[in-house]
Amino acid sequence: TQLLEQSPQFLSIQEGENLTVYCNSSSVFSSLQWYRQEPGEGPVLLVTVVTGGEVKKLKRLTFQFGDARKDSSLHITAAQPGDTGLYLCAASGSARQLTFGSGTQLTVLP
Amino acid sequence: ETGVTQTPRHLVMGMTNKKSLKCEQHLGHNAMYWYKQSAKKPLELMFVYSLEERVENNSVPSRFSPECPNSSHLFLHLHTLQPEDSALYLCASSQDRLWGLNNEQFFGPGTRLTVL
Numbered sequence: 640t641q642l643l644e645q646s647p648q649f650l651s652i653q654e655g656e657n658l659t660v661y662c663n664s665s666s667v668f669s670s671l672q673w674y675r676q677e678p679g680e681g682p683v684l685l686v687t688v689v690t691g692g693e694v695k696k697l698k699r700l701t702f703q704f705g706d707a708r709k710d711s712s713l714h715i716t717a718a719q720p721g722d723t724g725l726y727l728c729a730a731s732g733s734a735r736q737l738t739f740g741s742g743t744q745l746t747v748l749p
Numbered sequence: 750e751t752g753v754t755q756t757p758r759h760l761v762m763g764m765t766n767k768k769s770l771k772c773e774q775h776l777g778h779n780a781m782y783w784y785k786q787s788a789k790k791p792l793e794l795m796f797v798y799s800l801e802e803r804v805e806n807n808s809v810p811s812r813f814s815p816e817c818p819n820s821s822h823l824f825l826h827l828h829t830l831q832p833e834d835s836a837l838y839l840c841a842s843s844q845d846r847l848w849g850l851n852n853e854q855f856f857g858p859g860t861r862l863t864v865l
Contacts, residue, residue, distance in 0.1 A: 643791070672853075681753070681839050681856025682792075727792070736805070737854065739792040 642666075643728055643740035651746040655717050660743040662728035663710040671711050671730040673702055676742075682727055718747045751775055753857035755840050761863045762830065770825040770860045772840030780846040781823040782854065783815060786837040798823060799846040830864045837861050 644663045652658055662671070670689040674682035686695050688704035688711065695702045699722075701714040715722055728740045753774045762768050774781060783795040797805035798817040812834075814826040823840055841854040 648789075680858050681841070683856070684853045687853070729792075736794060741789060741791045 643730060643738055645726075645728060645740035645743050647743060648741070649744050649746075651748065652718055654719055654747055654749050656747075657714070657716050658718055658745070659712055659714045660726055660745070661710065661712050662730075662740050664730070665709065666730075667708050668730035669708070671704055671708075671728060672737075673711070673713055674727040674729060676725040676727060677723075682725075715745075718745075720747045720749050723747050753840060753842055753855050755838075755857035755860050757860055758858065759861045759863075761865065762827070763865050764830060764832070766830075767826070767828040769827065770838055770840075770862075772823040772825075772857055774821055774823075774840075774842040774855070774857075776842055776855060778842040778844050778855070779820055780843045781817060781820075782841040782843075783823065783825050784839040784841065784856075786839055786859070792839070796825075797846055804846060827862075830862075832864050835862055835864045 642664060646661050650658060670687055672687045673685045675685055676682040686697055686702045688695060688702055691704060691706045691708045693704045699716045703712050711728060713726060723746050725742045725744050727742045729737050731737050756771045760768060780799045782797050785793045785795055794807050795809045796815045801817045801820055812829050816824040837859040839859045840857040843854045
């Protein structure tokens, strides 16, 4: 079973602060996705990374895939209340099945 | 309607009831999925359908019975559930079931199920 560990589990910060959340595994993945889930909604895809060391930016969000394709990070600059939500990483490896982490619940206070 | 829709959004049922969850995708996708999301646990993949054929069944108890009558509709029939089955049940669809860069899964809003 391929496990994805996300940290921290909960994060509460003030508007304007920066933050980083992590997604780690002992398995190598062919690609990794980050989703955001807001209350009462399903997860929405933010980004897919496929190459070791790859960095992708989406406005104030920066995603990085580890060189060994076992881990990833999501950095948010100048967080806003609208960034509040559950951030999920998901990856697929040899099982050809999407495995999700348990998520980081982010709260950005105004 | 656009995207993936699910009904009902909330469901409360007793352990002896029989109910069904409905999912509809308006994206022309060929693969559909049922996931279970419990508090503090990762999303658990339950079933995968590709072109109306069940291709994955992750050791889900038989009290959950999926049905895919066509590529746009997916049902999850529930009977004699247990309180620990209370969770958010999410439906998703994708162009096909092959994992890859351009094969994003689109999720519905989920059905919040409570079993008394």
